[in-house]
Amino acid sequence: MHPASSVLELAVFTVKPHARADMPMLRERLRAAIAQFPGLIDYQPFSPMDGDDRFVDIAHWQDLASAQAAAQAFAGGDARFAPYMAAIDELQLMQHFLPG
Numbered sequence: 001m002h003p004a005s006s007v008l009e010l011a012v013f014t015v016k017p018h019a020r021a022d023m024p025m026l027r028e029r030l031r032a033a034i035a036q037f038p039g040l041i042d043y044q045p046f047s048p049m050d051g052d053d054r055f056v057d058i059a060h061w062q063d064l065a066s067a068q069a070a071a072q073a074f075a076g077g078d079a080r081f082a083p084y085m086a087a088i089d090e091l092q093l094m095q096h097f098l099p100g
Helices: 017-034 064-075 079-087
Strands: 007-015 040-046 054-061 088-097
Touching: 007 017, 007 064, 017 040, 017 054, 017 079, 054 064, 064 079, 064 088, 079 088
Parallel strands: none
Antiparallel strands: 007 054, 007 088, 040 054
């Protein structure tokens, strides 16, 4: 069981058509990049079942500060995230959730 202060980060996004085939490799690079940030508990990527271009990433963080630090680096153009960011066509949802 994780502490009540843990945070779930949910990102729902579409990818550019040419990037769809690269998503497994890009996600491994993303996993390595976010693992460098303190507080990561788990990262789980989900892919569409119907050939759609909408993907979901879920990251579990120890606390909101840890989640926000990684999110700010991503949004701020941190070079570690550049290949992943380049594949994203539209970020449809990026939100943090608390247990309960």
